[in-house]
Amino acid sequence: MTHETLPLRIRGQRFDLGGRVWLMGVVNVTPDSFSDGGLYLDPARAVDRALEMAFEGADILDIGGESTRPGSQPVPETEELGRVLPVIRALRKKTPAFISVDTAKAGVARAALDAGADMVNDTTAFRGDPAMAGVVARAGAAAVLMHMRGTPATMQDDPRYDDLVGEIRGFLAERVAAAEAAGVPAERLIVDPGLGFGKTVDHNLELLRRQAEFHALGRPLLLGFSRKAFLGAILDRPPAGRLEGTIAAAVLSVERGAHILRVHDVGAVARAV
Numbered sequence: 001m002t003h004e005t006l007p008l009r010i011r012g013q014r015f016d017l018g019g020r021v022w023l024m025g026v027v028n029v030t031p032d033s034f035s036d037g038g039l040y041l042d043p044a045r046a047v048d049r050a051l052e053m054a055f056e057g058a059d060i061l062d063i064g065g066e067s068t069r070p071g072s073q074p075v076p077e078t079e080e081l082g083r084v085l086p087v088i089r090a091l092r093k094k095t096p097a098f099i100s101v102d103t104a105k106a107g108v109a110r111a112a113l114d115a116g117a118d119m120v121n122d123t124t125a126f127r128g129d130p131a132m133a134g135v136v137a138r139a140g141a142a143a144v145l146m147h148m149r150g151t152p153a154t155m156q157d158d159p160r161y162d163d164l165v166g167e168i169r170g171f172l173a174e175r176v177a178a179a180e181a182a183g184v185p186a187e188r189l190i191v192d193p194g195l196g197f198g199k200t201v202d203h204n205l206e207l208l209r210r211q212a213e214f215h216a217l218g219r220p221l222l223l224g225f226s227r228k229a230f231l232g233a234i235l236d237r238p239p240a241g242r243l244e245g246t247i248a249a250a251v252l253s254v255e256r257g258a259h260i261l262r263v264h265d266v267g268a269v270a271r272a273v
C-alpha cells in the first residue's frame with residue numbers, strides 16, 4: 001500500500017496531496033445526468049447546491065454541462081456554455097473552493113477558465129478536442145486526465161481488456177506525457193482510471209481493489225465511483241439509493257491512498273472518511 005504525498009499546483013499555489021483526502025463535489029447542470037439530471041439545470045439551484053457542497057467539505061466543485069452517461073449524446077457548445085458559465089461566474093464570487101469544469105470541449109474550457117475556474121476535468125484526457133491541451137497550458141490551469149474506452153455512446157458495448165490495470169495505467173502515462181509535451185507541467189495533472197467508462201462490473205471492482213497500482217504514475221489519483229451503475233448492480237438500487245456503496249468505495253479508496261474522490265453526497269462521504 002502506498003500513501004504517497006504528491007505535489008499538485010493549482011493556479012500558482014502548491015499543495016501536497018496525500019494527507020487528508022480531497023473531495024470533489026459533482027454539480028451536473030444538465031437535464032439528463034444519470035443520478036441528478038434535471039435537479040440543477042436552473043443556475044440558481046446549481047449554485048446553491050455547489051455552495052452547500054463547499055460547506056459540507058468539498059475542496060473542489062466540478063461543474064458539468066454535458067452528461068457522459070452510457071448512451072448519452074453530445075451537447076452543442078453554445079448550449080453547454082449557457083449551462084455552466086452562469087454557475088461558474090456566480091460561484092467564483094461566492095466561494096474560495098476550487099472550481100473545475102467537466103468538459104471535453106476546448107471552447108467551453110477556455111470560457112470557464114476565463115470566468116474563474118481553476119481546473120479542467122476532461123473525460124477524454126485531451127483526446128476529444130485537439131485544442132484542449134493548449135487552452136489548459138496557456139491558462140496555467142490544472143487538469144484531470146481520465147481513461148475511457150470508446151465514447152459514451154459506445155463504451156459499454158462489451159468492453160474487454162487483456163491486462164486491465166496495465167492497459168489503463170499505460171494509457172494514463174501516455175496522456176500525462178502528451179499533456180507535458182503540449183506545455184502542461186506534470187505538477188498540474190491528476191489521473192483517473194475512469195470507473196464506469198467502458199468497464200464491466202467486474203472491471204470496476206478490480207480497479208477499486210487494485211487502485212494502489214496507479215500510484216506508480218506519480219500523480220494524484222482521482223476516483224469517480226459515486227452512485228455508479230456497478231454499485232447499483234450490487235445493491236439493486238437506483239442512483240439516489242446507492243449511498244452505502246458510495247461510502248464503502250470511498251472508505252476503501254482512502255485506505256488505499258487515493259488523493260481525490262469525486263462524489264455527489266459530499267456531506268455523507270466527508271463524515272465517513
Ligand code: HH2
Binds near residue numbers: 032033034035069122
Ligand atoms: N464520472 C462522470 C462524469 N465525469 N469525471 C471524472 N474525472 N471521473 C469520473 O469518474 C466521472 C467524471 C459521470 O458521473 P456524473 O457526472 O454524475 O454523471 P453524468 O455523466 O451522467 O452527468
